[in-house]
Each structure stands twice: as C-alpha cells, then as structure tokens.
Amino acid sequence: MNVACSDRERIFEDGTTAEWAALEQHAVSCPFCTEEIRGWKSLSVVAKELRGYSDSPSFWPRIERALAEEAARNAQRAKRKRWLSFLPNFSPAWQTVLAGALVLVLAISGGWLILHPRGGKVDNDKSLLKSSALKEVETAESTYELAIDKLAAEAKPQLENPATPLLANYREKLLVLDSAIAELRAQAGLNPSNAQLRYQLLAMYQEKQRTLEEVLEAKP
C-alpha cells in the first residue's frame, strides 16, 4: 500500500492498521511525516501520565453505606406505595376527571355550609319543637277537658238537686274550680308558651276530676 503526505491526517483520524504501517514506511523517507507521527504518538504517551489508579480502602465502605441507606429509603417508599395500592389504578385522564369531581363536590359543600349556617338551623328546629310541643299539650288538654265534661254530665243531676250537705259542698267546690279554670285558660290564651300556667291548669283539671269522681261515688 502506498501512502503520501496528503494521506497523513486521514490516517491519523481513522486509519487502519495497514494504513498506519504504510504511513510509517513512508515516514522513513519523509522527515516531516516522521516528525508528525512522533508528535501525534507523543500525546498518547503523555496521556498515560494522567492515569493514577489508586484505591482507598475506605471508599467502597462509604459507597456501600450510601447504597444501603438509599435502598432502605426506597423500601420505605415502596411500603407507602403498597399501602395506597388498594386504590384502583386509573388512567391520568380518569384521575383528572375524578380530581375535578372531588373539587366540585367540595366547592358545593363549602357553598352550602356558607349559605346555611349551622346556628340558624338549630334555632329553627327549636322553634319547631316548641310549636309542636305546645300543640301536643293543647290537644291533650282538650281531650282531658272532654273526658271531664263527660264526668260532669253524669254528676249533673246530683249536683243540681243536692240531697245531702256534702253534695252541696261539692257543688260549691266545683263552681270555684270552674271559675279558676276559666281564669287560667284566659291567661294561657294570652301566653300559650307559659309552662307554669299549663301546670296550674292541669292541677285544676285533676282536682275537678277527683271532685266529680267523689260526687259520683257519693251517689245515694
């Protein structure tokens, strides 16, 4: 193989073993190429000076420790990931949709709580309970009154013509009780939520009931 000075740089860059041999052959008769080859190879020789392979006994233990720590951290991360693995795997698109839905639900819930504060609702409920309780009391009262009226109707013949002084006394007592009941009912009409009036009214009805029962028992 014949090479010329003009081939030198190409061979330096990407020459085959045969081309290098031919260049060296050419250099025997070409001082400039001899010098160029020497300079070129010199760099490779000097490059060896940059090799300094020394081993420090403490270096591998240091790397090993770092690797072990990293592995432990990875294991912990994997554990946390496993804990969350019960969640189904959704595609990123579905994850976006679900996240959007969650934000929407939270926004609506937040808005509802702001528009309907808890304190006001409780007051309303209390008011409803009061009204309902009052209605129940009034219903029970009217039922009780009707029952007592039935007793009074039964006792009426004896009371209109009392045969004994005891029956006359019962008649006087019932008139006083009716008068007290009428007065209490008038006050309860003005202040229907007054529980004390309701208790007094109940006590009067109970007394009237007992008196009427005694009148019926005293029947000759």
Place this chain on the structure above:
Amino acid sequence: MGTMGLALPWRARISSTLRERGTRVEPSEHLADGPNPAARDALSEDAALAAGCRSGDLHAYERLYRMHGARMKNLARNVLGNPTDADDAVQETFLKVQRGVASFRGQSSFLTWTYRILINTCYDARRSRQRKREVTNDDSEETPRLEPRAPGAHPTLRMALERALEKLTRHQRDVFLLYEVEGFRHAEIAGMLEMTETASKNTLFQAKKNLRLMLEPPRNSAAESR
C-alpha cells in the same frame, strides 16, 4: 495560556517510549468478524452485573466497583481536577445507577450506561462549582484547580497536558480522556457520549490537533507548508 511558554522537548523526553506504544488502532474496531470469546465473556459479565444491580444485590455493586471503581475515579479526577470531588462524583454515580437501573433497557452496555452517568455527574458537579464561584464572586479561576498527584515519569508534561485539556471543548476533552487515558474503544465512547463512532474519531483527531498546537513549539513556516 497559549503554549504556556513551554517548549516541550518531545523528542528528548519521550523518544525512548515511542516505539513501544504503536498506534491505538485496535483490530476489533475495524475487523468485524463477529464476537470473539473475550467479547462474549464481557457481554455476559455486563449482563450479569446489570441483573445483579437491578435485583438490589450489593455484591453486584461491589463487583462493579472492584472492576471499574479506580478507572471511574481517575476519569472523574481528570474531569473535575481534584480527588475529593472525584470521590463524590463516583459515589453519586453509584447512587444514580441504583436509582435508575430499573429503567435500564439494555440499549447500550451496562458499563457504557454507567460511564455516561459518571460523565454527566462530573459535569453537573463542575457546573455546580461554577455557580458557587459566581455567587461568591470568586472569579480567580475559570478552570478547575488541579491538585497535585503522585509524581509520574513526566510531571511537567502531565501538568502542561492537564492545563491544555481544560482549553478544549467538553467533547474533545471527554473523548481524549476516554480514549487515550482510560483506553476505551471508539464504539464504547460513542455509546457513552451519545455520538456516532465516526464523530468520536473525528473529535479525538480535533482534540489531538488542538493539544499539539497548544503544547508543541511552533514549526518553521517552510515545514508547515507541507
């Protein structure tokens, strides 16, 4: 730096070694006669290392260190300029290998991939060092501080070469260090630096031309014209 005023006595100093070395053209790069037994062994060793590291076996990492740790440290030291930063870069490389080995798909050899990580880690460290220097307004040095090594046969030449290498482009420096200092083949360098084999050869050629310009005394114009 220019030629650093250093009239390198190439002939006087290294002429005795010239004949020993020969060219770095290796048959495996030019004669693709199929894989030889040594290459097959290297491939299976590479695959075994990758598999061991992927399974988290610390012994595999230790084997990687025993086989390549010194070479990795030397490369890092030549890129970074001091052994402390080089040690940090090698350790960081091992950690990055551990973090990334699960995603290693075997498109290159495991070692090529590892050295690519090392080189990138070294340049990250260089950039980080540069940023720190900018923050502290320490513009006293543009190039890494080259700490002294154990004396070699040609300490003056070595220092001159280290300084000249800093004036090369990154790729030129990398290819020179990987080929001439660490002894990798162009095919391996191409994988490490993500370039073609031809580009690696061309980059080495440019690197050596530039180094000669910086290190050798100027030729006379008559000889230059040839």
